[in-house]
Amino acid sequence: MLTNVKLPVFLIVLLVIGLIIGASVGSMVFPQTITSTQTLIETKVLTERIIETRTETLPTTLYSTATLTLREEITSTVTKTETRIKTETKLVDGLKYAIEFLKSMYDSTVGLCAESPRVAPNIYWLVSDNLWAYKALEKHAPQISNIIKSKLIELAKAYGLPVDSQGLPISYKHEAVIGDIIPIPFKIPVQYTLYSDSYRLRIEIANGTATMEDWQEYADLLLLAALSKHWEGKDAEALDLFNKAKDMWDKVGVNDKAARANRIYSTYKLSLLLYVSKVLGVKLDFEEELIAKIWRLQDPETGGIITDYYPTGEPVEGADANTETTSITIIALTTTP
DSSP: OHHHHHHHHHHHHHHHHHHHHHHOOTTOSSOSOOOOHHHHHHHHHHHHHHHHHHTTTSOHHHHHHHHHHHHHHHHHHHHHHHHHHHHHHHHHHHHHHHHHHHHHHEETTTTEEOSOSSSOTTEEEIIIIIHHHHHHTTTTSHHHHHHHHHHHHHHHHHTTOOBOTTSOBOOSSGGGGGTOOOOSSOBOOEEEEEEESSSEEEEEEOOOSSBOTTGGGSHHHHHHHHHHHHHHTOHHHHHHHHHHHHTTBOSSSBOOHHHHHHTOEEHHHHHHHHHHHHHHTOOOTTHHHHHHHHHHTBOTTTOOBBOEEOTTSOBOTTOOBOHHHHHHHHHHHTOOO
16 A cells, blocks of 8 residues: 555656756756746646556545645645746846847947947947956857957057956956956046047046045945955955845845935846855845846846836836846856856
């Protein structure tokens, strides 16, 4: 009699494992196939038939208890897997559209990505926009990524800009995302226009004469500093900085000094927080909620990620998707812990 009970459980475990493996896309950016919800339902029905067949000879009481427990377990597993598949499908589709947006922002005549399609279609920021764009497209559009990287190195040399060990232009802030160590505390940033004609080349460099006394009140600076400390091998300091930024989450967004002053939240800080959490190997308690917030700010027309939003969650009036926010979002979502 015991054999009749154990066999269905064994079969169910195998089926469930198969479902989980088939549905898993955690370590892949774009899986070829994803197990459909219909397949899960069909598997559930098949498994229930196995239970009924294998327990026909059991006493009525044992039969009822065994089948009820197994059915509850199957239903729970199928429901959880169905939810997971829907979430992962959204991730795959969202990333696909975000990458296409970034590719559409690339101008082959300039060799860089423009800031945004509507608000600033003729402005090209070397850092952070294109430094992050080259990194975001590295695995998804390598040819464009290589061209952007080469152009950045060329322009940095032409304009005598500060560079990292690869020759890439730096801001003394944003390069922490690509693995560089940055000076802390931060200096006041200065924006420079390098070229202005039919389009403009711009860069921001934190090379002002004064130090930012309040830099730890800004989540993005805390997170960039945390990355730098991590690359230095100082993880205790990195975690301390990361936790200060994490504590600024208020269920609406990252509520730092800038957000409080303007009553406007920045989407890129959500993605940066997610990215740093993965680099440091610290899973956010609110990770699913944070990711859902990011996807709600994906422009349905362009596929890019909208930068600013109100406390209501609605995009700021006239807000545009941009290269910077979309790039860090792709980097964050495709980084594995």
